[in-house]
Amino acid sequence: MxxxxxxxxxxxxxxxxxxxxxxxxxxxxxxxxxxxxxxxxxxxxxxxxxxxxxxxxxxxxxxxxxxxxxxxxxxxxxxxxxxxxxxxxxxxxxxxxxxxxxxxxxxxxxxxxxxxxxxxxxxxxxxxxxxxxFARRFNNPRFDTFGEAISCFQQIFEGIQFMHTNLVAHRDCNGMNIMMDPRAMYPNSFHPADIGLSYDYNHHAKYFTRTQRPPKYYLIDFGISRRYQPGDDPSMEPIIVGGDDSPPEFTPANMQRTNYKCNPFHTDIYYLGNMIREDFIQSSKGFDFMQPLVTDMMLEDPTQRPTIDEVVVRFGSVRKSLSSWKLRSRVIKNDDIAFFGFFRTIAHWWRRISFILRRVPAVPLP
Incomplete structure (x- = not known):
């Protein structure tokens, strides 16, 4: 019964x-x-x-x-x-x-x-x-190499640069609103409600790595975004709290001091920095090279944060500083279990050697 x-x-x-x-x-x-x-x-x-x-x-x-x-x-x-x-x-x-x-x-x-x-x-x-x-969360499946993560950063920075250039503030560009087009990686698709399984629900969904089939990353959800005209001054817009409520300008003391207003373009920069901090620097080994830029993107004083154009320039320098060896290295999560990590390493090296021999780019772009 x-x-x-x-x-x-x-x-x-x-x-x-x-x-x-x-x-x-x-x-x-x-x-x-x-x-x-x-x-x-x-x-x-x-x-x-x-x-x-x-x-x-x-x-x-x-x-x-x-x-x-x-x-x-x-x-x-x-x-x-x-x-x-x-x-x-x-x-x-x-x-x-x-x-x-x-x-x-x-x-x-x-x-x-x-x-x-x-x-x-x-x-x-x-x-x-x-x-x-139909898009898939940007970090699922996990990133295989640092080059794959660099490709993601580059595309998302470009995406926010595109929006800001066209005078649109996203206002909610946290990790939940960054997705990827999965069609290249999942040519046979997957089940939308249980993305680890095939569409027919009969077996695990098979997929390629991002290096094998580079995806395009998307910004989604423009529900609290705002578009401005060239003569507008967005420096003190009424605060709208999205999925990430951690920006310093959202603290009660700062909101009271600014009369509950902020520049949403500055907050977009914070959101991107916090996404990289939480989803990469804190959760995986080896992303320290992003820390100086992320620290500046998350400065308490919003006016001291770099603009998105400055972020793109500085990120370009960071990318150039990384060797091909680093870019092709495997991303290891802090909570990886050693037993499974051994098999991931073996599989990774087989792919790595193949990519080097076939001159597959270390930073895969769609």
Missing amino acids: ALQLDNDEGARLLPYEEFWRDHYVWLQSRGYGLRPRYNPEWIPSWRGNKKLWFICEDGREFPFRQIIDATRTSDGTMVALKKLSKRDHPYEVEIIQFLTSEPLASDPKNHCVPLYEVLQVPDEEDLVILVMP
Whole structure:
């Protein structure tokens, strides 16, 4: 009886999933197919057999409330659908359309996630759905070499430089909003709700390293971004706290001193520095070469932080200082288990020798 109750629990959609079920047919008419779980006529695949719901493909909910995966029926491409309230985020559609339309779309430094389409939800005037590529968290799977990490840093610095040059402050460019296009690394795709497994949920998802198939990195989520005009002065904008609330300008004392205002372009620099500090310097060995730049990017006085143009120049010098040996070296996480590390090292050396012989670049760029 307990097992049956568990299976019944797996058959119930979570409250935020009901929106997608209710719009399944409409989305299908617009050319986007959701997984069977969201079909209004869904019958769980484990019904009538001894399977447990949590090992079945249709037993897995998508883990984010506002986003879901879909298949574009015209070509079978997996895309992301983001439900957006125009009332809560009145500038997001305008900003992403500005950043991803020509001529800006063709700028090689543009790392803003492309926008395929904006769908107006028919029964709710406040809601639209943004259709975008289905991206994967920037640091999953783990980085194999320092050169791969350098490629990531370069692309993200370029992306923020592109935004700032076009007078757009991201305002939330923390690690959660940095993604990558996984299609080159995962030619056979993966399951969107359980990214370690294949799309059919039958085995582990196979992938190439970033050196073998270099990905493009994307900045996402422009919900609290702001666009300025050439004559505007953004030096003291009202503070909006995003996913990273650690900038010094967000402390109660500093907010009171500045009347709850700050320059969002300065805060973007802090966010990038903190991402590198947390996700690389503190969690892995050997990233000390980034520490001086990161320290300056995270200075307590926002006006003393380097601009993104200065960051790009200084980073270029850092990159030139690294030898090919360093760039091709394996990234070792602080919490790596020695037993598994031995096998990772063996596999890494086989790849490394092959890359050197074939003159594969140590810093892979798409």
